[in-house]
Amino acid sequence: MKRKSRYTSDKFSKINLRHLVSFLLVTSTTVGFGVECQAQITSAEINNQTRINPQLIAQQAAYTLGTGDRVRVDVFDVPEYSGEYLVLIDGSLNLPIIGSVNVRGLTLPQATQLITREYAPYVRRPIVTVSLLEPRPIKVAVAGEVNRPGSFKVNLEGSEFPTLTQAITLAGGTTGAADVSSIQIRRQAGSGEVVNLLALIRSGDLSQDPLLRDGDEIFVPTRNNIDPGELRQIEAANFVPQNQPREVAIVGEVSRPGTYTVGGEIPPTVTRAIQSAGGVTPMAEVSSIIVRRPTRQGGEQIIAIDLLQLLRQGDLTQDLILQQGDTILIPTASQIDPAENRQLADATFGIRAVEPVKVAIVGEVTRPGSYTINAGGGNAQGAGSGSTPPTLTEAIQTAGGITALADVRQVEVRRPTRQGTERVISINLWQLLQSGDLAQDVLLQDGDTIVIPTATAIDPAEAANLAEASFSPERIQVNIVGEVKNPGSVEVPPNTPLNQAILAAGGFDNTRARRGSVELIRLNPNGTVAKRNIPVDFSEGIDQENNPPLRPGDVVVVNRSTLTRVSDTLGTVLSPVGRFFSLFNFLRIFD
Structure with missing residues (x-):
């Protein structure tokens, strides 16, 4: 037969109502925020409790008890029935008098109602409060586009439950393929929600970072369309790993x-x-x-x-x-x-010559052939330093410069690709000379072939400009033959006028040269030879007609004067007679 509590309704009627309400308010604000049953509190009294945290109220109302939770059970005015208890491995609480009560899966209000019913036979009109003192570690699963998908146990600090972003951080953060605007949370009770973390990132909407419950399953889907701008925003978030190799x-x-x-x-x-x-x-x-x-x-x-x-x-x-x-x-x-x-x-990620560039140069250059060129021009003697690759004009300079027959308007760079094909780049170096278009001075790549074609016609004015270009030879060779002091091949700077070339060969032979004019012989691009007489005036400046600038390979013929030709002719005619008299004088020795 069950024993009735000594606490009857007569004694209960003597309890000061003010003390009862104070007790209920105090226990409701303890750690874990207890939930009481059969206590009627007016709305005015509730509004006066400014310390109540609405988020904690909602959190505790949804929290379900399980193994490892530490709770406090208070039976009003029955201290021997009150105390702190641990939810055992079978999900039960071992309480005084009533013994084992299974609370697994119950919310705090539900557990309160159950314990109240269990104590009803022993305590008249029992008032029971169940408070969560120390929640058990909760277990959540994170799958989808995270770096370390799996299940995770989270130890709770006080009544602080983990948020969605904290769980994602435990899983190593989202990947670059994650659709953070449609994250799914599935709960054990079968309910769930879809969360948009982009709204949290862009507007600070904390409702999109909900608190998690034990057994929650989080799925981060894969995005269908990639927005690089959106990805940069997401990468700055605290739930994305930063700067990891x-x-x-x-x-x-x-x-x-x-x-x-x-x-x-x-x-x-x-x-x-x-x-x-x-x-x-x-x-x-x-x-x-x-x-x-x-x-x-x-x-x-x-x-x-x-x-x-x-x-x-x-x-x-x-x-x-x-x-x-x-x-x-x-x-x-x-x-x-x-x-x-x-x-x-x-650019920082731009074209670099990590090693010397190997190119071939053919056509109208002084020394056609294969060259290994460092950045800045010149034959390579070692590995490059990762600077800007050599340019077309630097390569031409390495090959001795263009010849006088070069067609600089139709230069080609033939470039192999990684697919085994060849691309042709058309270059107009005349445009570089005339307008300073540096785009025409292309950067070279290993394996390039540079083709300098032969011009079909040469404009004398253009030839003079080309001679002064950086990709022309520093010195050219011309031939001065005939009646000069030092006949033969002479090296002179480009655009050297005819009269200066004669002086470079020592000048006219004062006794034999015809000083009035010389012959200029020039090979044309079409293979023909042009020959013309040029008057010589050493005080004359450059003039295409009277003192033209010379081109590589030009031949200047200084003829004999009239007197010299007559003298040479007489010498040739009289040479046998002279030899006869020489023989006669020799025979007189034996007389």
């Missing part, structure tokens, strides 16, 4: 394709990865770079990057932050834009 592959038009580890102290971006690979080549199409990103579902995302937009407009969204396993593809340009190459040479 990541292994990526770089293929296509870079100096050293391969696998690289990027990141660490600096963000692992596309441009950093390209720098690690030695920069792009002159054949790179940097406006159409592709980043291939693997997803957790075994698929692949394609992200289009335009680094020209980064260079010209400073659009940092194009400098994508890389993820583990990304592959960067630098395609080959269908057409070479020399001006664009010049821009790339100035």
